[in-house]
Amino acid sequence: xxxxxxxxxxxxxxxxFRGRLDTVASQELxxxxxxxxxxxxxxxxxxxxxxxxxxxxxxxxxFEAARELQRRNGIFRVTHCPTxxxxxxxxxxxxxxxxxxxxxxxxxxxKDGTLRIFLHGRMDALRVGExxxxxxxxxxxxxxxxxxxxxxxxxAASAFVHLCIDASKSAKASTSNFGxxxxxxxxxxxxxxAGLQSLILSSV
Amino acid sequence: MKNAEVKLTxxxxxxxxxxxxxxxxxxxxxxDIGGKLRYHLLVSIEEILTNIIKYGFDxxxxxxxxxxxxxxxxxxxxxxxxxxxxFNPLEVSEPDLDTPIEDRQLGGLGIHLVxxxxxxxxxxxxxxxxxxxxxxxxxxxxxSA
Numbered sequence: 291x292x293x294x295x296x297x298x299x300x301x302x303x304x305x306x307f308r309g310r311l312d313t314v315a316s317q318e319l320x321x322x323x324x325x326x327x328x329x330x331x332x333x334x335x336x337x338x339x340x341x342x343x344x345x346x347x348x349x350x351x352x353f354e355a356a357r358e359l360q361r362r363n364g365i366f367r368v369t370h371c372p373t374x375x376x377x378x379x380x381x382x383x384x385x386x387x388x389x390x391x392x393x394x395x396x397x398x399x400x401k402d403g404t405l406r407i408f409l410h411g412r413m414d415a416l417r418v419g420e421x422x423x424x425x426x427x428x429x430x431x432x433x434x435x436x437x438x439x440x441x442x443x444x445x446a447a448s449a450f451v452h453l454c455i456d457a458s459k460s461a462k463a464s465t466s467n468f469g470x471x472x473x474x475x476x477x478x479x480x481x482x483x484a485g486l487q488s489l490i491l492s493s494v
Numbered sequence: 495m496k497n498a499e500v501k502l503t504x505x506x507x508x509x510x511x512x513x514x515x516x517x518x519x520x521x522x523x524x525x526d527i528g529g530k531l532r533y534h535l536l537v538s539i540e541e542i543l544t545n546i547i548k549y550g551f552d553x554x555x556x557x558x559x560x561x562x563x564x565x566x567x568x569x570x571x572x573x574x575x576x577x578x579x580x581f582n583p584l585e586v587s588e589p590d591l592d593t594p595i596e597d598r599q600l601g602g603l604g605i606h607l608v609x610x611x612x613x614x615x616x617x618x619x620x621x622x623x624x625x626x627x628x629x630x631x632x633x634x635x636x637x638s639a
Contacts (some may be wrong), residue, residue, distance in 0.1 A: 312523045345520050377512060414515075415544045416508050445533065447540045448604035458595045476533040483610050484603055485591025 293319055301332040308340035316347030323351055332364045339370035342444070344378055374411045395421050403434040406471075410442045413450035422453060429457050433464045441472035441494055451484050458489065496524045500563045505556050506547045506576075514539055518563060525565045527632060534611035535570065538628055541604035542574050542583070550578030550624070572628045581624060582617040584609070 293315045297304045303326050309315070326334070336352060338344075344352075352368070359366035371379070373395060395417070398407045407425060411417060429436050436457050440446070454470065461468035469491035473481070478490055500521050504510035518539055522532050543559065551557050557576065564571040589602040609615055614629035 313520060314523065343519065345523070346516065347520075378516065414511060414540055416511055419508065445536065447537045448607055449544070451603060452600055455595055455598055455600070462596045476530055479530070480537065480607065483607055484589075486595065489595075 294322060296322075296326055298329075302335065303329065303331040303333075304335045304337060306337040306339070310343045311341055311348040312343060312345045313347045316345065316351060319348060319351055323355060327355060327358055330362070331359075332362075333367070334359050334364065335367045335369055337370050338368060338372065338375050341372065341375050344375050349378065372411070396425065398428060400432070404437060405429065405432040405434065406437045406439055408439045408442070411444075413440075413443050413446040413453075415447065415449040418449035418453055425453065426456060426460075429460045433466065435466050436461045436468045437471050437491070438469075439471045440474075440477065443477065444474060446477045446480055448484075451480065451486065454481075454486070454489060496565075497521065498565055501560070503558050503560050504543075506551060506559060507556075508544065508547055510559075511540060511543055514543060514561060521563045521565070525570070525632075527570065531630070531632065535572065535630065538608045538611050539572065541608050542572075542626060542628070545583050545604060546574065546576050546578060546624075550576050550581060552579050568632045570630050570632060574624075574626045574628075576624050577622050578624055580619050582619075583626065584615055584617050 293307060293309055293311060295306050297306070305323070305326060311319070334355060336355075356366040368379070395411070396407055396409045398405060400406075405428065407428065409421075438454065438457065443450075454468070458468040468489065470481070470489050471492045472494045473490050473492070474494055478487070478493055481487055481490055500517060502514065502517055504514055515536060518536065519532075522528070522535070527535070539561075543561075546559055550559075557578065560573075560575040562571070562573040562575075564573070583605050586602045586605045589599070589606055593599075608628065612628045612630045614627070616627045616629075618625050618627075
């Protein structure tokens, strides 16, 4: 099974999903999920740690599984949910079934005078709006080179480009420099279109 | 089943972008639109929508934005319709890409990206409605000799 593996532990089942859970994946997942539900588990855990995308068809399968567990007074949980996937659940009002807090939107380290910010997930207008203030606060307090490591950023639009322009201006103001590391090709294209290819220090 | 046309209405709230993305992702999967093309169309949707949400309405409050995704004979069309003030985003000044970063003015970048990512971008005003049409061929046409 490409999209799901299952582990049985007594009366509990853990389903570990991976990859892009789109309409095609939903066709492959429908019967295996049904088979697991037919085992009548008293608790069912869905681990989404390695899921990069979830579409409406798979969401429906998950919700149906949750409802079935609830009807049987069982326990249904979603764990290790990446921020992006959590947001999709939030939109549908089902984020209460997700266990644990939301993961960090970014992390950072300061090493050898360089501030490196590791960004995660899609850098769309909504996400950039959520992180802008805290990223600005970090970079404005730093004197020295600033790097955004965006290996885990699969998508970026103009809101993120503007954030990078801000970071670059801030670095220049302290006579230092700013750059992007581990840029995926499609995002590199966005920066080339914006005339900012000079910000790209390394690609993946 | 493939839907040749998908229509949806969202509100002028930035968080509605997620719903539009999700519906477009499903539409794109149905029509085998992937990779760079999918990325470019998602960026185009985001830039147009955020533009309408941020600048399209003089008065506060909730306003609907109607979106249509269409697929026909290898061409993807995306249409955005709102009843905001008359505004042609395609007339926004191009950003000066040669200006050093520290002197860059913000603004115009999103529309610049859109213009470079689609084959056709057309605006029209019909009554009190702004209608913006974006069109992109699934397969890039070979440059003519």
